[in-house]
Amino acid sequence: MDRRELALFLRNRRERITPADVGLPAGRRRRTPGLRREEAARLAFISTEYYTRLEQGRGPRPSREVLAGLARALRLSDAERDHLHHLAGEPPAPPPGPPREVRQSVLDLLHRLPQAAAFVTSATFEVIAWNDLAAALMEDFSAVPRRDRNLVRRAFLGPHLRGAGRYDVSDVGEFARHSVGRLRAAAARYPDDPEMAALIADLLAGSEEFARLWDSHEVDGARTLSKTFRHPLVGPVTVNCDVLDITDRDQQVVIYTATPGSPSEEALRLLSVIGTQRMTVEH
Incomplete structure (x- = not known):
């Protein structure tokens, strides 16, 4: 002291x-x-x-x-x-679980990127903040329970909403390997978090693929640099993926942008107008 x-x-x-x-x-x-x-x-x-x-x-x-x-x-x-x-000679105890509160400056950043789909994930891959274009490209996160906003849970177990499916995206396998490694590292940082333990238990019980990857004991994986969403209204949207680490909150800002002048950029523009409104697709 x-x-x-x-x-x-x-x-x-x-x-x-x-x-x-x-x-x-x-x-x-x-x-x-x-x-x-x-x-x-x-x-x-x-x-x-x-x-x-x-x-x-x-x-x-x-x-x-x-x-x-x-x-x-x-x-x-x-x-x-x-x-x-x-x-005081009393080292601080580690936080019981991953922080979920997003700084106001980060929230402001999301909404200052109108041509990019941007969102924030916690250490457990829960989507905890997003902008309008991210909701239009992926789903209206505000309309689903918090449980179904976890990207790892969705990737391996699918959503719990009736009639909803996995995100129709090209990098499912790459994301699976990357997310399991990061989740294992996060579990070591928050050994006493009951939500973390429950998430991992659900994944181990419900997905043989997750259990196999978990048993590999990898703690990280290569990030995907680009991916293609197959959107029901605007068709394929290929985006570049950039991730910003917020180290003091153990969070990540994920930013999806399209190559300038590409059809995907035009598709994102259209999505920014459509938003998350319910529209009937004619077949």
């Missing part, structure tokens, strides 16, 4: 928070630039005396519960929370 650095860090973070940030009245006789010590202590659910001793470098090592309260009270970012734990 580095008492001196911990004390300086707590004071610095306390003084940068205004009462308005946490819904407290400012008052007329406030001398501190941020929260008072008693206010920070109350928000962290600890005594003012204990908090004061921490800021003076005299306190005992705080427990994980106290550190969680301090991180919440001082509105620490994930990186600041981890730093607080290290200063």
Whole structure:
């Protein structure tokens, strides 16, 4: 435990928070630039005396519960929370499961790509955010249960929706090998996540192909650089595949774009107009 650095860090973070940030009245006789010590202590659910001793470098090592309260009270970012734990000599515990919350800046990015189908996946390959063109090209993710938004589950077990089929796409085999390897690596990062365990158990029980690939113990695979969707309304759409890693959230942004001037680019343009509206295809 580095008492001196911990004390300086707590004071610095306390003084940068205004009462308005946490819904407290400012008052007329406030001398501190941020929260008072008693206010920070109350928000962290600890005594003012204990908090004061921490800021003076005299306190005992705080427990994980106290550190969680301090991180919440001082509105620490994930990186600041981890730093607080290290200063207190209590390394942060790994998150129980893959983060599902997508940063606002990433959501904004998706919607600033109107000519690209873009979506975000968690470490378990669950689609957790998407733009309109991704929904038009693949499916309206907002209209299906969360369970059926998992790309690995769909690839090996198919969707649970009546009448729905697998995505009609050219790289099923390549995606299968790649996804199983990444899922095995993710399982090692989140050994205590019940959703991860349930997903893997379902896949092992329901797909011989998944079980065979799982037993190979590969932890990654080559990514597909291009693929072709066979869309029921606009026909084949060949897209280039680019993936951006969001390492601090263990998420990926997947971006599908068509070669400029190609029929697929025209098809994506048409899909951006059609959207996810229900249309009857004449045969």
